[in-house]
Amino acid sequence: MTGVVYDVAIVGYGPSGAVAAGLLGQAGMQVYVCDKMSAVYDKPRAIALDHEIQRVFQQLGVMDEIEPYCEPFTDSCYYGVDGQLIRRMTMVDKPYPQGFTPSVVFTQPPVEAVLRRKVASLPSVTVDLGVTVIGLQQDKQQDQTLVHLTVEHQDGHSRTISARYVIGCDGASSTVRSLSGIMLEDLDFDEPWLVVDVLANEQGLRKLPQTSVQYCEPERPCTFVIGPGNHRRWEISLKESEDPQLAATPEGTWQLLQRWITPDDAQLWRQASYRFHALVADRWREGCVFIAGDAAHQQPPFLGQGMCQGVRDVSNLVWKLLSVLNKAIDGEAAGRLLDSYGVERKEHVRQLTTTLKAIGAVICERDTEKARSRDQKLLNDCQGEVRPTPRQDVLPRLTTGLISDSAAAGSLFPQPWVASAAGAVRMDQQLGHGWRLISLADSAGAVNEQLRALLSLTVARLGSDQLTEQDNVLAGWFDRHQVTAALVRPDNYVYGTAATHEALQVMQQQLLQALSGKES
Structure with missing residues (x-):
């Protein structure tokens, strides 16, 4: 075993892992971060961020570099069975409470590249790419516990990394979660979708909607998002009878896009089929091992909260780890503080997932008569006048953990x-x-x-x-x-x-x- 003992080892170098490494490295911690991939993942994933996450990027000192890859999120207009407007999601009014545009669309690969450059600039962080974690062992000694990771390089040789704490940010099929014996709880959502990014030309842009759209149509529920510049995204619900692999081929994708555009209107940038799930880990800590991001939860795609939730996870966990690593908090209090991470984040994820599933139920009703009843109820609820609903209003506050019983406890504090x-x-x-x-x-x-x-x-x-x-x-x-x-x-x-x-x-x-x- 190597003689180096890191303060924290992070498995997974996507957005959550990079943010965790950046926040810990910025505080002077000795950090090891690894990933089995050598480059930023290039398939379509996150497209939306909110002001809370931009505030974390501000803390890292990278928001100025990230802003060129972001644009304000347009309103999202929900259209019902017969093409009528039934709901409009927007953002809170100015002055913006967190000091940033409340909802933005962004292009993920260059934003991840900015985060990685930040981490690379921190002398106390070691980045190890192209390695796979194949073993995890916690060694409990009298005065401390060390976690030993066995990592295998692409040439086949392996070595051991030792750290006081480990964070598994290694995605939905997390090795850290599996090796720690942590199970997932099913929150009852499982659907196949195709996610498509295109770069539209002028002709294509003239054909497309001028706001983002939720097509709440029983035959084919789907989402259209206006991304930065000429980037346009579709998230298209697939039928169980359809082959997801075929849908993700250029031929299959263009067939699904023909309602809006043709190859003459846009360049097919990237596409992938996914099964979207609603899952949450039964526990988020096993001794000195924690999980975060997709390793800890998976959610329906509505409102673009997946990456946001992962950044919330590590923002919550890092300050607690720093309090313990710096010995500001010790003994039993340190254990309670670290336990509060999972207590707080699991309940927040469960509450938000419940909300996202309810939004999904509006979008994805497959029965035409039930969908018409849904449309009529939504219109009746607003007396026939569809009023904007800020996206931020649907996000829950913290309701458990290290908060008091007082007004506004668990909410985000403003940043003027x-x-x-x-x-x-x-x-x-x-x-x-x-x-x-x-x-x-x-x-x-x-x-x-x-x-x-x-x-x-x-x-x-x-x-x-x-x-x-x-x-x-x-x-x-x-x-x-x-x-x-x-x-x-x-x-x-x-x-x-x-x-x-x-x-x-x-x-x-x-x-x-x-x-x-x-x-x-």
Whole structure:
């Protein structure tokens, strides 16, 4: 066995693995990341991101490089059996609550390339491509547990990698999950779909819809998405009688696209057939091994949340690992903190999957009469006037784990544009990305000093030189929730809020006890 012991080994170098490696490497951790592929996967996968994920990219310092590959998501118009508009999904209004366009479409391969360049720039991260994990063993010793990964290179030779923790970001057929004995729970969704990306020419663009579309048609439910530039995507439901492999050939794909365009209108860029599932791991941690991304869950494709969920996973897990690796949190409290990762993310995935399945039930009703009844109910519910529904409104907040029982707990805390000596910047650029206590009034007398020291807590008052916002995003948020202070976690979720100094002191004491087992 090698003498090097990494802080964290990451198996899988897709978006989730790259983000995890970047966040850990940025914090100075010794990281090993490997993947069986040597290059970025080139088949059509994710096409949508939301503002929460862009905020994570901001933390990595890569958002400026990623923005050229992104464009605002157009409205998604749902059309029923007889071609009538039955629903319209849009994005929340300005000023944008997270400091970024709430929903964007993007081109995944160059975005992944940006993430990989970031990781390559971090001296404490070792990247090992073209290797396959063939063994995993946890070695429990008195003072610590090490995880040993056996990896095999393409030339057939193998070696052992040792780390204090392992994160399996190795996809739906995860080796790490299998070797750890973690099982998947079926959330009852299993359908074949064809995903197609084309690059349309001017003639083709004139033929195509000017918004994204959900065709809620019993004969052939499908989705059309306007991607960046001239990139257009279809996600087309396949019938059980159809051969997915044949559908994914150029001939089969053009036959399915002929309703909209022909080869004279566009270049077929890439296509793949998938079976979309709704699955979630029964547990997300086995000792010092964690799973994230598609290794931990698979979801229906509606609303483009697959990659977003994987980034949410590692954003949640990394700050907790850092707290333990840096010994800010230890003992039984460290175990509870690491356990909270799976508790929080599994329930969030289950809730979002339930919502996505309900959206899918609207899109994919195969019975014509039931579909007509669906259309009529949706129109009756809005009194015949289809009103825009922001996509962000359907995303759940955290409801379990390390959050308090208070207003807005478990929700994403806003990120306004704030004044700085260099001009307007997003709040995280001013305050950093750790634990933050943000209040309307001077909280100096209410700050728990033990908690401040334990968490390296940043304390800021709205309206101070440190936190003067431009568009009243925070002021409106505090007013809406009728609170005066918020404790915000490093992953930007609200631990808890308080309306008075006394309530703030109690909330801090509760957090201190949860993280250290101590009372002040």
